[in-house]
Amino acid sequence: MFILYFLIFFSACVAAGATGGMFPPGQWYRDLRKPSWTPPNWLFPVAWTTLYVCMSWAGARAAVAGDASLALALWGLQIAINTLWTPVFFGLRRLRAGMVVLSALWVAVAATMLALWYVDTWAGVLFVPYLVWVSVAAALNWSVLQLNPETANNPPPIEI
Known part of the structure; x- marks a missing residue:
């Protein structure tokens, strides 16, 4: 049963991750000023794949642990918010709106991590790297916002 739960949680993560293919960064993003500590492009798919496996494993552990209603509800909330950012x-x-989404995601991930920790310590531990990565993403989003006030005030048109 654990593997079935893992596959269900992983499917939710794959759906969230698919937005990266639907909305690739593009030239407008490459043209933005970014901080010197911006992670290299190759790191993003590696990090997200690893995080999605950890998140799915954590969700599956909670699903078989019992008394995990709050943790599982929060897991659903965080993946929904995760799906919005890209x-x-x-x-x-929208740089500012992205920051709002990331702020909500950080709170949802932190709450999920704590709720998972309560249900199953390892499930909570598996969410720690995700919270760290979302913290880095929020700092990066904030830095890009600060370094590109003209884009934040006047987002470029979307090519269709």
């Missing part, structure tokens, strides 16, 4: 930031090119 279309908002890369699709709509």
Whole structure:
């Protein structure tokens, strides 16, 4: 049963991750000023694949643990918010709205991590790297916002 739960959670993660293919960064993003500590492009798919496996494993552990209603509800909330960021930031090119989504995601991930920890310590531990990565993403989003006030005030048109 654990593997079935893992595959269900992983399917939710794959759906969230698919937005990266639907809304690729594109030239407008490459043209933005970014901080010197911006991770290299190759790291993003590696990090997200690893995180999605950890998130799915954590969700499956909680699903078989019992008394995990809150943790599982929060897991659903965080993956829903996770799914929003790419279309908002890369699709709509809204730097400020992306920051709002990331702020909500950080809170949802932190709450999920704590709720998972309560149900199953290892499930909570598996969410720690995700919270770290979302923290880095939020700092990067904030830095890009600060370094590109003209784009934040006047988002470029979307090519269709």
